[in-house]
Amino acid sequence: MCPKCGRSGSRIVRVISGRRYVYYRHYNPETKGVTYCYVGPLDGYVRVEALHDLELTNIEDQDYIETAINSLLKAFKKLSKDERIEYEVAVEEVLTKLFTRLTNYRKAIEKAFEKAFTGQ
Numbered sequence: 001m002c003p004k005c006g007r008s009g010s011r012i013v014r015v016i017s018g019r020r021y022v023y024y025r026h027y028n029p030e031t032k033g034v035t036y037c038y039v040g041p042l043d044g045y046v047r048v049e050a051l052h053d054l055e056l057t058n059i060e061d062q063d064y065i066e067t068a069i070n071s072l073l074k075a076f077k078k079l080s081k082d083e084r085i086e087y088e089v090a091v092e093e094v095l096t097k098l099f100t101r102l103t104n105y106r107k108a109i110e111k112a113f114e115k116a117f118t119g120q
């Protein structure tokens with residue numbers, strides 16, 4: 001029995017960044033869909049330890065990809081600290097923002113390529 005919604009389901013544990021989180025998996029035979037209820041951390045509520053600082057260094061040595069990934073992790077940690085927000089919702093929010101941004105960059109880059117190659 002799921003402690004969150006009261007429906008029957010199977011208890012599962014997911015490991016995310018080395019921590020274990022409890023979910024209940026609910027299968028709906030009518031829609032053949034699966035939903036999850038986030039219950040909470042398995043090991044109790046552990047304070048997020050010292051956040052990784054974004055390592056900003058000089059332009060030549062800056063690893064922008066690394067910084068971008070750290071930024072996303074920080075954004076995700078911030079969202080997931082709020083227990084009212086379910087894991088899936090937090091992931092969806094962070095990834096939606098990321099891919100929207102990337103799509104915009106892609107469009108801008110495509111435009112620049114078009115300009116360069118067609119000379120117009």
Ligand SMILES: [Zn+2]
Pocket residue numbers: 002003004005006007009024026036037
């Ligand atoms: Zn549930």
